[in-house]
Amino acid sequence: MSKLSENLEKKFIITCEIAPPRGPDLKNFMEEIHEIKKFMSKIYGINVVDNPGSMLLMSSLAASILLMQNGIEPIFQLTCRDRNVLALESDLISASAFGIENVLALTGDHPRCMSSDHKFARPVFELDSVKLIKLIRQMNQGKDAGGKDLNKPTNFFIGAALAPSAFSKEAEALKTKKKLDAGANFFQTQAVFYMPLVEEFLNIYEKVFKEDIRKMVLLGVVPFHSYEILEYLLMIPGVHIPDSVKQRMKNAQDEMEVGIEIALELIDEARDLGLGGAHVMPAGKMTVLKKFLEEF
Numbered sequence: 001m002s003k004l005s006e007n008l009e010k011k012f013i014i015t016c017e018i019a020p021p022r023g024p025d026l027k028n029f030m031e032e033i034h035e036i037k038k039f040m041s042k043i044y045g046i047n048v049v050d051n052p053g054s055m056l057l058m059s060s061l062a063a064s065i066l067l068m069q070n071g072i073e074p075i076f077q078l079t080c081r082d083r084n085v086l087a088l089e090s091d092l093i094s095a096s097a098f099g100i101e102n103v104l105a106l107t108g109d110h111p112r113c114m115s116s117d118h119k120f121a122r123p124v125f126e127l128d129s130v131k132l133i134k135l136i137r138q139m140n141q142g143k144d145a146g147g148k149d150l151n152k153p154t155n156f157f158i159g160a161a162l163a164p165s166a167f168s169k170e171a172e173a174l175k176t177k178k179k180l181d182a183g184a185n186f187f188q189t190q191a192v193f194y195m196p197l198v199e200e201f202l203n204i205y206e207k208v209f210k211e212d213i214r215k216m217v218l219l220g221v222v223p224f225h226s227y228e229i230l231e232y233l234l235m236i237p238g239v240h241i242p243d244s245v246k247q248r249m250k251n252a253q254d255e256m257e258v259g260i261e262i263a264l265e266l267i268d269e270a271r272d273l274g275l276g277g278a279h280v281m282p283a284g285k286m287t288v289l290k291k292f293l294e295e296f
Helices: 003-007 027-037 060-069 085-097 129-140 169-182 195-209 227-233 243-251 255-272 286-295
Strands: 013-018 046-048 074-079 102-106 157-162 186-191 217-221 277-280
Touching: 003 013, 013 027, 027 060, 027 286, 046 060, 060 074, 060 085, 074 085, 085 129, 102 129, 129 157, 129 169, 157 169, 169 195, 195 255, 217 255, 227 243, 243 255, 255 277, 255 286, 277 286
Parallel strands: 013 046, 013 277, 046 074, 074 102, 102 157, 157 186, 186 217, 217 277
Antiparallel strands: none
């Protein structure tokens, strides 16, 4: 049983995120792994991103295996953008064979999205995130996509994305319910900077489906290290940053300190809302993650 699955819904937990290198030189990545190891008593899983924003990085699978080999529990991110069903199954078998238990099932950003550095790439999208979750659950039952037996069932704790800032919260609630029914065990939200949107989404979900998923939800938090990263995040669909937060960052003498302050305030609000925890995304800046974890 993974540390994440063992503790979710029992205590307020923190997960974090790491970006694999953009190339085969592992020196900086291994240094980041070494730094993260110092904080593992506070962390319940490390997301390994899968070409986020359609930007090229080392594969999430290879980087997740590296984390496992260094005593760190990864949350293996897997997108449908780059793989057909056969490739998805192959990567899932590989992850399971190396002892990886946490997986975050994602549809993936289209290669033509604003942040992409591979706008010329052809997307696959044979499955979407809901179908991928169903596939992972089926593999946990020892069957492949065609219903044939695996030589051993996988043992994945299945995560899914949640966008509480989506334009239509009713549509997002329905999508969340589909993911839950497909087999999702936990949710990590997109970056959130305005908690009333989360509360509104949860109220709509609970009213429509008569069930409480709060303890399954980890609030996505980005501790800003600069105003530039705030501007970058505004390019991502569904991210809403209120003017008050923009102003605080604009006026900050120490941008990183103020960014961490904002993140800690959001986490306090997440506790008050009864969420299961927070997912901290340092936007590729290990120094801000270290400082955040020291202050948390």
